[in-house]
Amino acid sequence: MAPDPRDLPVVVDAMGGDHGPAEIIQGAVLARRAHGVEVILAGRRDVLDSELARLGARGEAEVAHAGDVVPMTERGAGALARTGSSLAVAFDLLGRGVGGAFVSAGSTGAVVANAVRHLGLAAPVSRPGLAVALPTTGGGATVLIDAGATMDPTPEMIVQFALLGACYAELVLGVAEPSVGLLSIGSEPGKGNRLTRRAEELLRRAPLRFHGVVEGHDVLSGTVDVIVTDGFTGNVVLKNVEGSVRAALTLAARRGAAEPERLREVARLYDPETHGGAALLGLTGTVVVAHGSSRAATIARACVVARDLARGGVAARVRDRLAVRPAP
Amino acid sequence: MAPDPRDLPVVVDAMGGDHGPAEIIQGAVLARRAHGVEVILAGRRDVLDSELARLGARGEAEVAHAGDVVPMTERGAGALARTGSSLAVAFDLLGRGVGGAFVSAGSTGAVVANAVRHLGLAAPVSRPGLAVALPTTGGGATVLIDAGATMDPTPEMIVQFALLGACYAELVLGVAEPSVGLLSIGSEPGKGNRLTRRAEELLRRAPLRFHGVVEGHDVLSGTVDVIVTDGFTGNVVLKNVEGSVRAALTLAARRGAAEPERLREVARLYDPETHGGAALLGLTGTVVVAHGSSRAATIARACVVARDLARGGVAARVRDRLAVRPAP
Structure with a gap:
């Protein structure tokens, strides 16, 4: 039986956002320390390890290595082609039942394209x-x-x-x-x-x-x-x-x-x-998009929102509710 | 030679707006008394005469009788079909060179449809x-x-x-x-x-x-x-x-x-x-649309804006400027 996504860690795209990985990683550590959210950071291992060390937080977050990054200007096909990106690695963790929800402050277009590709839409939603x-x-x-x-x-x-x-x-x-x-x-x-x-x-x-x-x-x-x-x-x-x-x-x-x-x-x-992030609805999994300009406190809030959405089983409940209603 | 529209009175649709003719007429009288704007009121003569008398303003505004009114819910073809409406009478005054600008707090859709029909678009504008x-x-x-x-x-x-x-x-x-x-x-x-x-x-x-x-x-x-x-x-x-x-x-x-x-x-x-009214641009004449909820002071301001737009010859200058530019 697949693990219940409600108990799984939140995967954070450590490479997205305008202020660089340091701000995102600090937010993820804050989410764990202040709100008890378990996180997995997706991004370049060398960058993540050194930032975690700098924060005295080695071992407080798992690291999933991703050698590539989707630039903020890239969306759609370009973003999807980067199969080694932090986005692709993060969604792979969700798909394999390792992570229960996803947070990114990267390009909304790139997140949407990857979310649809990797998680899939909750029928009968078409976008x-x-x-x-x-x-x-x-x-x-x-x-x-x-x-x-x-x-x-x-x-x-x-x-x-x-x-x-x-x-x-x-x-x-x-x-x-x-x-x-x-x-x-x-x-x-x-x-x-x-x-x-x-x-x-x-x-x-x-x-x-x-x-x-x-x-x-x-x-x-x-x-x-x-x-x-x-x-x-x-x-x-x-x-x-x-x-x-x-x-x-x-x-x-x-x-x-x-x-x-x-x-x-x-x-x-x-x-x-x-806001702490907007929920991307209509997918089979939980995805929270934070503003590109998010600082650490906002990323921490986005992680809490994602954990709560996943715990509430919102993605599954939305899917179930739509499935019993006739498609319009 | 046609009279210069810059010196002509402002025609006011006395029957448009949420608060009835009394408010509009009061605004038109205020425009004349406070700002020296000459106005012609288009609407039902009995209503206009008695309101002007009530305000002690008999003779301060010309009255152009219009037996019909375009309801706020009517737009497009329905509004155009009412050839005896205050809107139609008002635009006729502009077309015949009796009025130099037009103010209405009636339905924007009805004003737009009538303005396009009666004044016509300034080439090469298509809407x-x-x-x-x-x-x-x-x-x-x-x-x-x-x-x-x-x-x-x-x-x-x-x-x-x-x-x-x-x-x-x-x-x-x-x-x-x-x-x-x-x-x-x-x-x-x-x-x-x-x-x-x-x-x-x-x-x-x-x-x-x-x-x-x-x-x-x-x-x-x-x-x-x-x-x-x-x-x-x-x-x-x-x-x-x-x-x-x-x-x-x-x-x-x-x-x-x-x-x-x-x-x-x-x-x-x-x-x-x-705001005192929005200017409807791209026509051969001057039209100011006031908010339906306008009170007398707002109508007075809209009359001033219309007079100033007409005095500045804005409609003609916009038309001339667009005419010399290649249509996109």
Whole structure:
């Protein structure tokens, strides 16, 4: 019998990210020391061994040697061709039941391509979707999916993302019967673009609690539990939230709203550093994508998220849930 | 010789908007009294006369009778079929050289359809684009185009919007050689969706100062003078800016950042009430679309913007500028 992935270590792509392996390795060690997450580091053995020694953490993380690295600029076929990369080695560990979840701060495109190739999609999903939980003004969170995995989805894929997002809200955020809104430009009939008009028809017939259309100002208002959109719009919106929150607080601080530290607290809520990673859903395994600019603390949080997603058996539960529903 | 549109009154659709004719009429009267804008009100004569009397403003605005109204839910063919509507009457006044610019807080879709039918597009533009100037943290403004007029543009139309936005930045904001950024998800080659990948190729060869790709967090940062995108993404982003700024300030206030009035000042910068209207560019005449929820002060500001755009001869200058450039 295959080992239960819930008890397996988290595999970390030690070579991904803008700040180099030192930052990632420090994050992985922090995940173990502060949160008890067992990790395997995939990357160049000489680099990893010397970094672990420098941190006084020899033996605290397993090392899986990978001689090659996928550069941040490489995606798709180019990334897949690098069979000796830290990404390929990491996914091989998941495939062989050695690792239970995967964390990378490398190129999202390369992670998506490798995840689909090595883990495979959970039927009946035809493309993966990236889910991010954004804090709302009401104190809860709204799941935004797809935040950047699939650029030109079909209307049918939008429905799959909606189902994946609803599963995530139920299983990770603990929301019973989550409501789902379709991101568009107004609820009057015929509004929206070709993709959303067709997706709206399909969502009305899908096995989920469809709220209807939501707009750009609903993203942080807690109107719905899940907001579904294509990966292009989702990624633009995710980054626009970060930028708009930062701009508002900068302008407020400049006008002398008195407590800069309180303003920084709010900015941190929407900082990519804070999310701790987005879950790539629709695969047979657990994959968390951290922002390229992640520092050690963020990598540690991403490891905790990955461990918790794997422990909750989220990938399997999403797969099971989608399998019993008729494909849209 | 036709009268110079720069000296003509602004025609206001008195029947559009969420708050009814009283609010619009009050705004038009305010535009005249506070800013010296001559206005013609298009709408039901009985309603307009009694509202003007109530405001003690009889004779301060001309009235053009229109027996019909386009409901907010009606767009495209339905809106065009209402030949006796306040929209149709207003555009007729512009067409006959009686009015020099047009302001409406009615359905954007209906305004766009009627504007294209009655005014016509400025060659070589094939669809109009909605331009909004958003204040940036640096103290300037970035023009977002298209903020919601054209849902599924071709890559060629994106280039036209870029040229229109650059003309607007030059002529209205006074920016010499404005830089233009294409809204997408990252600058690595091959990133983006089908539309932006092709649009990026065309923009690199277009007669404008193309900065390259910008992302969601650049919208308020002042990275470029003009951000070009499709009308769906632009409208989602415009509303997401409003919502994210509001959310950030709500959360800051709740954490006791001390000066609520300073926070409200910032919120007002991005309130749809404040923009005073978006310019619908690419037409042979001047059209300003105000938010449906506009109150009197916003309508007055929209009238001033329309008068200034018409006085500057912006529509004609945009048309002349595009005519001498090879169509992309």
